[in-house]
Amino acid sequence: MSHNFPELKNDLFLRALKGEEVERPPVWMMRQAGRYLPQYMVLRKKYTFFERVETPELACEITIQPIDELEPDAAIIFSDILTVPQALNIDVQMVPGKGPVMGNPIRTEDDAFAILAEDVAQKLQHVMDAITLTRKELNGRVPLIGFAGAPWTLFCYMVQGEGSKNFDKAKAFLFQHPDASRHVMKELTKATIDYLRAQVDAGAQAVQVFDSWAGLLSPDDFNEWAMPYLMEITHAIRDVPVILFAKGAWYALERLSFKSGAAALGLDWTISPEFARLKSRSEITLQGNFDPTHLLAPIPEIRKQTRRMIDRFGARRYIANLGHGILPHVPVDHARAFVDSVKEYGSGE
Template structure:
């Protein structure tokens, strides 16, 4: 890993409570599908070839730094790679999305789980982090990430993406003891995974609990929140951002944890976000679809967004991942609007 001092520290400064002239800016899913340079690599290599080849993952991670000018790099990877730690095969089918041929939906299915420590089974992720940190050479900090246990459980039990995750919820509600055993396994592997990511060069960590809203509030508190708290309350030695999409109301119960920042989706107003997070850093929440408007409108709305959140203790970002049909110039307009903002 490179020990080169950071030239651009603005993201780390905000997460560590230091004053800055403007908010930092990066975009979820910034490394990928809206960039022509990425599409060229996609034509040559399958998704998991890109993820599991450290040099390719590094190249893709660096593309938005070079092209769009964001204040941080986030490793090109996928939240589902950690399911390998349970001996579960994950496929990615073009035009369909992730597919798990043998989902875990019952106590009987759990007999197929074969725990392989994250330290050993995800070495390609750590290699990609090391290579990327070296290639960044201190330009911007490097973000590592993992999925939240409930979100991972959703895919593991459903076997694919879903609007309702009814099979995952059936497993949870019909056999909560077994389901919680699986959630506990995922939590333990994620904690180890995060520690290893930091050893390999990650300077910030983000938890993506993308399907938080698939559970009602009481069920989220009972079945998902304890595992999230266990993950974020570890001492990793780097700042941690929690993104529980569309469950921002839950952040009140994370105010006293080790979380440094909270991700906000576009369904939550800046004012509500501030009330939920108790003065901690908030990150978000521009609707990715609005990047399909004109650069002039994007600039105006981004400045209004910052004004509403307040420029202090704030990271400009999208409310979810960037869409594949966003013009690169519009992504640049979003980033430049933040960079041109002054308190």
């Protein structure tokens, strides 16, 4: 599919992903479109979560809100990882104050074997429309990131049926029904490849895979239940860089870096920059890992810690970001202090 998109003016983020020299590291924030922004709250009062996700004009507007407000170096399409379970006939409701709730979670082997990846990209055409529209509306200001959840993390929600601290039902199902679980992982992998390829065709210039619950697995279980599917996905996406964010999987850094085929690894704040560089290849870009809660510290402290983080990662092959999504109660000025400190890095500020 060919589109005539406006020329890209700020390519820092894409250059850092390729490992090219940059004047300073690029910066963006996971969940940068969201509840800490007053302009998001206006739309949140008017429309339900999935109305916002499924209406390309709304998704586009919400994606660009943080770009107008904070001017980070990349935009990430406003959507959710739970669109893929929806396309696999799992009913997902977003309940305010509680989070996602599935009406028909996987509870039996029959439920698991009923999961089939069919026409996933077609069913999620609204996401592709939102991406194409946003590419046009961004007018080349910054690149647009597409994303998907990793099979293990999607499995967690599809079996547990809701958010959880330990996803005990999902882990129990995995170990009690390995064959049925493997079937679900394979269908999720197929669905995710189809979905991400369609996002790239629609205009996504990089994609990030969120394995938010990787840290619930032991290293051996990660190698069996997460890693092979992540590898299959990264190797299937050829035209744009892939960022893998396996939260809590510090133990798998070395394998992720050497074997996954990713252009970059996202890191959470439990990993020191030195440890991450030691365990990863010198030619892989690292992204992260400011503790989102530290954005509640006084602004001078945020600025100091942000500079220290870049000093330790080094300005090359590095993308400044948070170690997880921004929290709803972070003042906008504090988010701005984080973004601005990265942008001023090396300028003598």
